[in-house]
Amino acid sequence: MAKELLKGNIAFAEAAIRAGCEAYFGYPITPQTEALEHMSQRMPALGRVFLQAESEVAAINMVYGAASAGVRVMSSSSSPGVSLMMEGISYIAGSEVPAVLVDVMRGGPGLGNIAPSQGDYLQIVKGGGHGDYKLIVLAPATIQELIDLTVEAFDLAEKYRTIVVVLADGSIGQMMEPAELPPMRPVRPVEDRPDWALTGAKGRKSQFISSIYLDPVEEEVFNLKLREKYRLIEENEVRYKESALEDAEIAIVAFGTAGRISQSAMKMAREEGIRVGIFRPISLYPFPYELIKEIREKVRAILVVEMSGGQMLEDVKLAVEGRIPVHFYGRMGGVLPLPDEILEEIRKAKSELVEVSR
């Protein structure tokens, strides 16, 4: 299939359709609404389910219901809407049904604005809802990655029976760039729905989907089962991209759009003779702690760049364990960090290196 000029929000919606998504439930919110609009046209045309819910609270619970029936199902939203979904996300995690959610992050807190941000990192990666659970979180930096990760999200969701969140931001949702969509996968036939799914107790014992374990010991046993699943995810699903780290003295660690902008800053720095490399986590959970531990042994300083006040920064510091200096540059409120601003931070980090060596 050839590359086409695609807008992010439409690209992930169409990618989901081609990944065999059978049902979409959502609520309009900028800057992701084009995804809902695309689904409203395409899903009924394909004989699949589209429903505009009365709220994000209802949307995520509709996802919970459809996921319980064993179909590929998704929703998409943006930061304030995702906050409303936290209850449902916790229930889905506690019931182990698979689902996909795309969060096109915008500036906050509160109503904030509709400009790109990465301020949902802590809410999505660390939980947000109640109880001990984790979600697989994948962060794209390009429209092509957004497409590929959305398709992969459905496979991972079913493999681990979990929610997978594709964590994008307003700029990825709104921008257009050439990308290639995957071929159309067929929707799973009804008779092939998973054996745990609620399909009616025909010729088998009745079964239920629930997240309640009233006996604390039973609840802990379930929590330990989840832990084991998360351990497997941490072992097998770490994803990242790196560039020019071989000879780097300073490593930028940044995800999504911040990682992409940092590429330009890296080039500018190298033209000045500062050897900078980039490590871009794609899976934010599981977070690539071990890889950052390897990097800390090779470089002399790390610069974390985020479109937030420093949320992923905490995880990078956990991995670095104080062994080398960790600098931070973040823009908040929907403001993008610019390459020359990042370059300035690189120069500062470099000058401190010189002082240390004197």
Next chain:
Amino acid sequence: MDEANLVEQKVYAKSESLTRVTTHYCPGCTHGVAHKLIAEVIDEMGIREDTIGVAPVGCSVFAYNYFNMDFAEAAHGRAPAMATGLKRVSPDKFVFTYQGDGDLASIGMAEITHAAGRGENITVIFINNAIYGMTGGQMAPTTVPGQKTTSTPMGRDIEMHGFPIRMCEILSQFDGASYIVRRSLHNYANIRKAKKAIRQAFETQKQGIGFSMVELLSNCPTNWGVSVEDSLKWIEDHMIPMFPLGDYKIHPALKKGTRS
């Protein structure tokens, strides 16, 4: 009589749609009656293997243990949204929710009204006992004026707490609602009427003509602090005047073929 001519005739059997477990409900609670009526209707329609229930948060949170059919357990108030998701991807199944007054008329008000507004082709069994049972007897949106609860110790004062909410009256206003009725479980005659209504609600879903809800006035002897017998009398004396029994909305297509 000649022993060889004795014929064994089964006059009663426990419903196939109920499991053989002892429920956790308090003695004398009408949840058991409501469960039995639903199960009998599902048995009589022969749809047990094609039915998916959605349990609420509240006393009936464990309903999935008592119904012998596929079941989901929803978040508090979200059963109609979860049922919507299930029904939309399984349109050939019967999907019903079982919800109490706190679940349906308080925290789940948005989900129930929009399910009715959309004409979602699901059936809702609404247990109204004018109190929060599971948390130990606090004021519900259906608590009647003057009723003492643990959060209205001086009785529900309408100046402070406002008025009870009548769900049948609200939901019957929606074009998407096809069958909205209120019945009571306080005596045998009314229990028979309740069963007929539950049947009609499932028939509504079978015909695919939209949202159906049966509200069942129910008791809570434990949290009302009265005997079972007095609790049934209390329904009659205090709940029925506030929540009149009757048919609030019957789709014309149902009137033609109505059985009750």
